[in-house]
Amino acid sequence: MTRFFNKQKEAQKWQGPICPKIRKKLLKIVEQANICYVLPAGKGVFQVEERGTKYIVDVVTKHCDCRRWDLTGIPCCHAIACIREDHLSEEDFLPHCYSINAFKAVYAENIIPCNDKANWEKMNGPQILPPVYEKKVGRPKKSRRKQPQEVQGRNGPKLTKHGVTIHCSYCHEANHNKKGCELRKKGIRPKNKIRRNVVEAT
Known part of the structure; x- marks a missing residue:
């Protein structure tokens, strides 16, 4: 509320079509345009050379190869040199x-400012309470949960095992590992001695 009032008073003192901050930026860019060498190509297209680097400027489409004009909307020093040309x-x-x-x-x-709380209309609705805070077990985490491609390993980012069918290295059967192998717990040697690789689920 106060910001709007201050901005209204500030704008009343300004003169000219452009805001003062933009005019100051434009004056600095005009000074940089003095070192640009312009060669017209016709139909609003120019070739501008600045410190050994050449740029193509199109005044009609408001485009320059340095892309400052495209990003900010304020003409760059190359564009201003062409405009002055x-x-x-x-x-x-x-x-x-x-x-x-x-x-x-x-x-x-x-x-518009709000009325005092005592003058608010009574709605007879349910009392709005803050959400119930549940204290979780353990130390709270300080870092965010990283994406799978962000976790770095020895050979680059670690890949997730979601959707991959695991195989036991003891009996070579699917859907369990060596730690949970029932044959290994019972001391039974597996019949299949051929080692199988991990196969991704299709």
Whole structure:
């Protein structure tokens, strides 16, 4: 509520079509454009050279190879050098969201303050209580649960065994391991002595 009021008062002091912070950024970029060498190619396309690096700028589609213009909407130094080559204004190529009119439109509405709690309407509804806290056993974890591809092993990320059918290394039967093998517990030697590899479930 107070923020909206302060922004409304702040916007009343501004002059010009562009917000002051954006105008300061634009002035810094204009200074960087002085070291750019522009070669026009026609139909709004230019080749700009800056410190040995060449960039292609399209003023019509508002695109530059450095991609600063594409990401922020504010023309980069290469684009401003091309705009000045055509004797145009840099402020005409800024999006509407950076204008003072857009800033005033965002903070135009007022947030109405709430009445005192004593003046609230009685709804006769159930009393809203906080959720019941259940203390869990053990020390609470401080780190988040990592994804399977994030767990690093000796040979790279560890893969999950979900969906894999395990085989016992003692009797070579499926769905149990050597520790839970009934033949091994009874001391019976397995008949099948051929070692089988772990087969993934299809």
